[in-house]
Amino acid sequence: MVSDTAEGADQSWRQDVFDVLKAAGVKHVVYVPDAGHATAIRLAEADPEIKAVVLTTEEEGIGYLAGAWLGGERGALLMQSSGVGNCINTLGLVACARFPFLAVVTMRGDWAEFNQWQNPMGQATEAALRLMGVMTWRADEAKDVAPLLRGAATMAFEGDGACALLLGQRLIGEKEWAK
Structure with a gap:
């Protein structure tokens, strides 16, 4: 298991993610479980006005959010940078259908990364999103x-x-293997 450490760091941002999504009228929070998003996920699951949906893979979230928008509701995808790689082809739906898309991405392979397998996608995440038309x-x-x-x-x-x-x-904190 991997945990985040950010000793002495301001962790208020974890609540801010949920609060901003709620204030923006988000009714669907879709996610693959991630320690960096744990607070927002827990709060979304506890909120009776929000449908929190766990995904088996991140690209499922894009189709889900398209359907939510067509149904008149807002949603957001919470994922880790490694999940961006899983979404590249499906981001074509966002580009072609031109529906609102909001993602919050916790970065790996970014700073003090202990897992070398996180580095390639972590280093490519922002460029990949931009190439697919995501600001x-x-x-x-x-x-x-x-x-x-x-x-x-x-x-x-x-x-x-x-x-x-x-x-x-x-921001998230250095990743460590939890004992």
Whole structure:
């Protein structure tokens, strides 16, 4: 099992992710379980106004969000940077159908990574998203998460954009094997 450590670091951003999604009218939170998103996932699961859906793979979330939008509701995909690689082909649906897309991506292979298998996709995540037409912003400090996510949500839901906020590994904390 992998855990995040950020001793002494401001962890308020974890609550901010959920609060911004809720304030933006998100009714569906789809995710593959991830320690970096654990707070937002737990809060979404506990909120009776939000449907929290665990996925078997990240690209399923894109189809789910398209359906939610067609049904008149907003949703967001929570995933790790390694999951972006799983979504590349399916992001073509976002580009062709032009529906609002909002993703919050916890980064791996970014800083102090112990697992070399995370490095290739971690280093390619932002470029891959941009190549598929997704606008990206990056938060490495807790104070930046809420304003950047609010802006991304506005551009996605009010401007019919494809947007992703990348949560850097320095923000999340160094990954360690849990004992």
